[in-house]
Amino acid sequence: MASAAEQLAANINFSSLTKNEDLQRRIWFTLGALLVYRLGSYIPIPGIDTAAIAQFTQQNASGILGWMNGLAGGALGRMAIFALNIMPYISASIIMQLMTTVSPQLEALKKEGESGRKKINQYTRYGTVILAAMQAYGIAIGLEGRGGLVLNPGPFFIASTVITLTGGTVFLMWLGEQITARGIGNGTSLIIFSGIVANLPAGVAALLELGRKGLLSPFVIMGILVLAIAVVAFIVFFERAQRRLLIQYPKRQVGMRLTQAESSHLPLKLNTSGVIPPIFASSLLLLPLTVANFSAGKGPAWFNEIVAMLGHGKPLFLIMYALLIVFFCFFYTSIMFNPKETADNLKKSGGFILGIRPGDQTAEYLDRILTRITVIGAAYIVVICLIPEMLVGYSGIPFYFGGTSLMIVVSVTLDTVAQIQGHLLTQQYERLMKKSTLRTRGR
Template structure:
């Protein structure tokens, strides 16, 4: 018994080490793929295009892809098609009765929904890669040899990259540490951190930024990170009691537990959706605003550019809407109340069933508003 107890920590740490090395190896593969370019693109013209669109939707997608889009590499589409397909599938499980029933079938139903999400990712990746190949050929001098061959090559390359990233994220979840898709997104965003730090230090060296300002930015970043961690880990615990029941000569239940409700149930989805909703029409308007008779599109693009009052108000309203919308999508008070009732649990002072659902919904609305 003592020998087994001594071996257990070693086995645990050995498994942790294996998972950590797998995670690091997967992230290295991700960064390598983010530097393998798609053939047929003039890199200088592409760089000039992104300089003019860095505050638009291209800049946002480029951030999530870890700079792969600005270099137009194998992973230029990033993992966004998978995220979009996942959200669409979550909506479908509410709107389509067959999928809603499938969701209730446990592990087998979850595997089928995951497979449908993969099919949706493939379809969205094909659609987006087709649109990108058309848009790139419309930019003067960007594509070296425009035509059908470039379009087919681009579509195959981008779709393959997205599907590989989806598979890599699933492997990280299964064999590595944490949620693979979230870690890939984090790695893409964090890839730009060294350049940002280097640029700030260079501005401080040349005197453009004062030392107090640099220190303020440094400690401000730490404070914001700490606040994000605090909010993400924050939860409201609702006391749950279990009714006593007698089976033979034994009495079960009579214990207390907690129902944890996260403070930020929607996560980062609301700002991502809000940015996409605002920046996409603004970017399209900017592209076609120079056409004859389309000058008003240029005005729309300028009004919706980051920093403008209309952009700030629209962005805040969109985040608020998607926050409540997505929270209602991923958390069902009615389903939670039913599960509590089936397990013989109840909230003190609240009747099981509809009253419990209304009480949990009221608390969830307050948490979401905070």
């Protein structure tokens, strides 16, 4: 079966894509939705001085504001209606998943299946609105505190800004869900992906501009590009790496027929959590700093010192970033893979791991293997995200060459391509089944 699947996958080409109308509709829907997102990132909120906003963003491009602007696809720098991007939704998802593990009521909802999942998603949407409104209010107050950024300060500006930015986030949340359901790939990840990719040409231009001004030598620029290529290759290798556990199925009596002993593999990805840990870690770091960026140092002295230490590339920022990545690697892996449930399913189907007794011992073995794999996966993500971030913080390299952005781009690309191949592979199987049926009838 494995060789047949590989042969089918090898036969997938562009002509297969042109024959799959459903997949074409999904791809066009995804592209259209992302185009709407990009158009919205250029529509400014009412009541601001766009020229002053652009100057303010340029002056703070090397700090946390530039990092946030990169994740938002430049929408924050233009103070567009999508300035908050999808980050409040991600933050609300983190909070709901954490609460699911500690709240018996939410855990019971999760076990109810589709109906429980819909209720949890509804609570996540409510949380998104609350978080987005809080962040939008902080941005509105901060903009008013910066002289010259707002044309007509006052309650009307604050109210319109909160409504506009919150509405923009809710629309992106809905758009991401539509992409996931009717398009191809994960909608939330693709929205972040499209923002980073859209700003990539500007990042290359900024890097070349630093070389033209003599701030970076040609050898340094070449080194940065080589490093980016090496990081991409490193990410692809680790994202495709997996530990394959051999599963044995003994001979079984099915009616009057005795089936032969079989074997298969249980694949455990080295990075089970995917791109979620750096995205979640970024969103949590950005949440408290969104308002602080616009406070212009008017807060308490101790608070301003913490904000300064949390600047892009600073030691405290790197430490917090690494700890959050490790935490979310283990947390999200525990949600994605349940060793006890997997062991029970293997036991019900008669499968077992050589040398391991089915049941609790299998669950303990899977948990032990998964923990070791997650340690390696977490270390890989920390290295990928932190080393380039150090270069960004200390050398002024554009954010687009950071490890987090490269990992998001590569991981989302691999996931989307895998889903496209899955659709094409399904079509190949359906065609084979139809041919087999026609041949059987012909006989």
